Every structure is written in structure tokens, then in C-alpha cells.
Amino acid sequence: MHTPAPQEAAPKRSLMQSLELDTRLLGMIGAFVVICLVFNLITDGRFLTARNIFNLAIQTVSVAIMATGMVFVIVTRHIDLSVGAVLAICSAVMGVLQVQLLPAYFGLGHPAIMPLTVLGGLVTGAVIGAFNGWLVGYQRIPAFIVTLGGLLIWRNVGWYLTDGQTLGPLDQTFRLFGGVEGTMGSAISWGLGALFSVLAVFALWRGRQAKIRHEFPVKPLWAEGAMMVIAVGAIMGLVAILNSYEIPIGRLKRQFEAAGETMPVGYVDYYGLPISVLLLILIAVAMTLIARRTRFGRYVFAAGGNPDAAELSGINTRMLTVKIFMLMGVLCAISAMVAQARLANHTNDIGTLDELRVIAAAVIGGTALAGGVGTIYGAVLGAIIMQSLQSGMAMVGVDAPFQNIVVGGVLVLAVWIDIQYRKRTGEKV
Structure with missing residues (x-):
């Protein structure tokens, strides 16, 4: 009687392999974190304030x-x-x-x-x-x-x-x-953060579906979910930090005076997302799409x-x-x-x-x-x-x-x- 040969067990993948993270990117993020922590320590906590x-x-x-x-x-x-x-x-x-x-x-x-x-x-x-x-x-x-x-x-x-x-x-x-x-204010910044979070999750999910359609290997669902959580956490964390930076009282008073109004007692407002940073985000997304999704981008990397x-x-x-x-x-x-x-x-x-x-x-x-x-x-x-x-x-x-x-x-x-x-x-x- 022929006994089928036992199938070899699939090699176990490490956490890093499952998440398929770019090691070079991780190294850069690690370097950035170290820089921030060192300067925050040297400056007695002033480096990682919302203002800075x-x-x-x-x-x-x-x-x-x-x-x-x-x-x-x-x-x-x-x-x-x-x-x-x-x-x-x-x-x-x-x-x-x-x-x-x-x-x-x-x-x-x-x-x-x-x-x-x-x-x-x-x-x-x-x-x-x-x-x-x-x-x-x-x-x-x-x-x-x-x-x-x-x-x-x-x-x-x-x-x-x-x-x-x-x-x-x-x-x-x-x-x-x-x-x-030029800032968006806290309310609009939260809205933009939520919008970017949804778009990030959608992009990750769409990328997974594209790999499945073309029969490419994909990450485990838990790893895909972890990447989505990381992306949303990074976006909303940045918005939360920018929304915690208070506009000085003197500046608020001048804004109310320019509008012909009196500032209410105890009124507080926050800067939120700067328009220039929003512009950078949009340009970075557009350039990434050009690099990855257009003929021009493919030609650039092919020629290089x-x-x-x-x-x-x-x-x-x-x-x-x-x-x-x-x-x-x-x-x-x-x-x-x-x-x-x-x-x-x-x-x-x-x-x-x-x-x-x-x-x-x-x-x-x-x-x-x-x-x-x-x-x-x-x-x-x-x-x-x-x-x-x-x-x-x-x-x-x-x-x-x-x-x-x-x-x-x-x-x-x-x-x-x-x-x-x-x-x-x-x-x-």
C-alpha cells in the first residue's frame, strides 16, 4: 500500500515578514524617533511640544x-x-x-x-x-x-x-x-484626518484586491488590518497634535477686532492643520500616484x-x-x-x-x-x-x-x- 509522503509544513513567517514592511523605511522611522527622543530629553521636553x-x-x-x-x-x-x-x-x-x-x-x-x-x-x-x-x-x-x-x-x-x-x-x-x-482650524482638521484615514484604508484594501486578482501573494488579513490601524493612528495622531496647539489670546483678540466683534471671555481656539502641510500631503500623494500608476512614472523608473x-x-x-x-x-x-x-x-x-x-x-x-x-x-x-x-x-x-x-x-x-x-x-x- 502506497503511503503518501507527508507534506512539508509552510515555513513560519516572522512578524516583520507578515507585515511586509520596508526595512529601509523602518530604519528611517527608527532614526527619526531616536532624534526626537534625544532632543526632547536634552531640551527638557520642549522638542515634542505641539508648538514645536x-x-x-x-x-x-x-x-x-x-x-x-x-x-x-x-x-x-x-x-x-x-x-x-x-x-x-x-x-x-x-x-x-x-x-x-x-x-x-x-x-x-x-x-x-x-x-x-x-x-x-x-x-x-x-x-x-x-x-x-x-x-x-x-x-x-x-x-x-x-x-x-x-x-x-x-x-x-x-x-x-x-x-x-x-x-x-x-x-x-x-x-x-x-x-x-493659514490653518484649517480644529474642526476641519478632524474632518480631513477622518477623510485621509478612510482613503488610506481604501488604498490598502484596493491594493490587496489587485494582488488577489493577479494571483500575487498577499499578507494575512490580520497583518493587513494591522497596517490599516498603523496608518489611521499616524494620521489621526498628527491631527491631534496640531489641534492641541492653542492660538495665542492676543492673536484671537485681533481677529475678533478685525471682524468688528468682541471675543467671549474664556474663548479658546486651535491652529489645526496648516494649509502648507495640506499642500505637501496632496503633492506627495499625487507624485506617488504618478510614480506608481502612470505611464510617465513607469518610463521614469525604466529609463533610470x-x-x-x-x-x-x-x-x-x-x-x-x-x-x-x-x-x-x-x-x-x-x-x-x-x-x-x-x-x-x-x-x-x-x-x-x-x-x-x-x-x-x-x-x-x-x-x-x-x-x-x-x-x-x-x-x-x-x-x-x-x-x-x-x-x-x-x-x-x-x-x-x-x-x-x-x-x-x-x-x-x-x-x-x-x-x-x-x-x-x-x-x-
Whole structure:
């Protein structure tokens, strides 16, 4: 009688394997947590207050927005050293428009000033970005040289546009993009948090269903549920922190006085989610969808993984380069809008050294300089880690030169760790 051979038991999966978490992402989150705990301890609990987290969030936005575009640039084996200078000229154009030209034509406070100002900045960034992409893609000038020249050119063109002057005050509606003056309030912030939580759960569930349809392996249901709980907890936790930051009484009184009302005794209100942070979230989601769900995104990673094969397969890599640098220019303009609104004026040193911060954020976030590998969420987290380091050192009293030394060291360390990780996993270095 034939006895069937006993089936081998399926190998047990660890908790990490069941959750299918990216170890590189976990390492970044772990580093961020350690940074926060260390600075919170050194500052006697001041680092993890609602006020500091709110300020940290709005200070991160400008660099993080540009870092999402830098991922595409580096993935395709290029570099953009001109992003800080492009931000500066976009800020100069928007400053001239809303302080000098448009008020002279429409009058102060006209509702058309803000949208026309933003449009002017976006067009400026798009044109400069497309020009850079044309030089790189069609004229075959190395991106390093093109953007190094742009670093020297565009900031100084902006200086001539403004005659070297600081421009202000900015349009009142435009300043809402800066952070403190533009927040959603606690009620709307809770609503947005709930909406984003639902969307996150839906995205995770839809991704699971797509894997099932294509007969790919999926996580156990409990692991999928755990990921949903983590996502919802992170979203609602951030909203709860931002909603716990009280608006100062003096500011509330001025708001009531401006409306011709008297502030009730004991009235309290909270800032909630800043408009600039909401803008970053929307851009990060949009860039992630572009990277993962569109033909353009697939072409970007295909060209970065193997440019010759991508070109032989029919991808117009030259036009793709133009589009990538044009997108980078548009993101620089959006960052200029946020940075200028946060400062409440245009200054000629706006965006200084941002090119280094943006590249560092993308690289710390796991974008491979060899091309073909990178994530949007990694770049945003890299920007948050860098800003946390700088803010923490500033609170402790570390001077600016040493802050730059630390950031530079962290960048080199992050690249070294990434190289070691890729060697162990067999990825391209």
C-alpha cells in the first residue's frame, strides 16, 4: 500500500515578514524617533511640544515639496543643483507681481492678485525647468553642468528683477500658504484626518484586491488590518497634535477686532492643520500616484534602471528628461510660494543652500544615485529628519556652521548605509 509522503509544513513567517514592511523605511522611522527622543530629553521636553511640532511641520514643507521632484531627477541618473536658485527667481517674480505690478493695475487687496501671482511663479518655474531639460536631454550637456550654471545664474537674475530689495508686504490671501497665518482650524482638521484615514484604508484594501486578482501573494488579513490601524493612528495622531496647539489670546483678540466683534471671555481656539502641510500631503500623494500608476512614472523608473534599454524599447528619453526637469521647476515654484508666504516677504537669500537640503532629503530617503530606485514617501521622511536635526540643534544652541557639519555627516553616513544595504540585498549600487 502506497503511503503518501507527508507534506512539508509552510515555513513560519516572522512578524516583520507578515507585515511586509520596508526595512529601509523602518530604519528611517527608527532614526527619526531616536532624534526626537534625544532632543526632547536634552531640551527638557520642549522638542515634542505641539508648538514645536507645528513649527517643524511648516518649516519642512518647502524642502519636502522639492524633494519629491528630486526623486524623479535622481532616479533617471541626473542631478539638479539649481533648485534653490530657481526657487529664488520664482519668489522674485511673485514678489514683483504682488507688491509692485498687480496692485498698481488692480489696486491693493484685489482678489485677482493671488491667483495671477501664483500663475506667474508656476510659469517661470516651468519654463526654466523645461529649458534645463532641453539642454540636458536634447543638447546632451551633463545635468551637473547645466544646473551648476543655473545655480549661478537664476538667483542673480532674481536679484536684478528686484534691484536687490526685500519685497513686502505680501498679498493677504497669498500669505495663507505660509503656515501660521493659514490653518484649517480644529474642526476641519478632524474632518480631513477622518477623510485621509478612510482613503488610506481604501488604498490598502484596493491594493490587496489587485494582488488577489493577479494571483500575487498577499499578507494575512490580520497583518493587513494591522497596517490599516498603523496608518489611521499616524494620521489621526498628527491631527491631534496640531489641534492641541492653542492660538495665542492676543492673536484671537485681533481677529475678533478685525471682524468688528468682541471675543467671549474664556474663548479658546486651535491652529489645526496648516494649509502648507495640506499642500505637501496632496503633492506627495499625487507624485506617488504618478510614480506608481502612470505611464510617465513607469518610463521614469525604466529609463533610470537602464537608459539604453528604455530608449531601444521606444521610450523618448529626451522628451522624458524635459518633462522631468519641467516638473522639478513647477515644484520649485510651489516651494517658493510656501517659503515666501512663511517669511511674509521676498528676500534675496531665500532658498540659499536648499539645493543641498533637497538632494540630501532624497538620498537620505533611499533614492539611489545610481538611478532606478527611489520613493516619494522616503524623500519626504528624509526632509523631516533633516529639519528635525536642524531644529533640535538650534533649540540646544548649536551654531549654524556646526549644524551644517552634522547634516553633511548624516548625508555621507546615509549614503554609506544605503550602499551596504544594497550590497547585502543584491541590488544595484
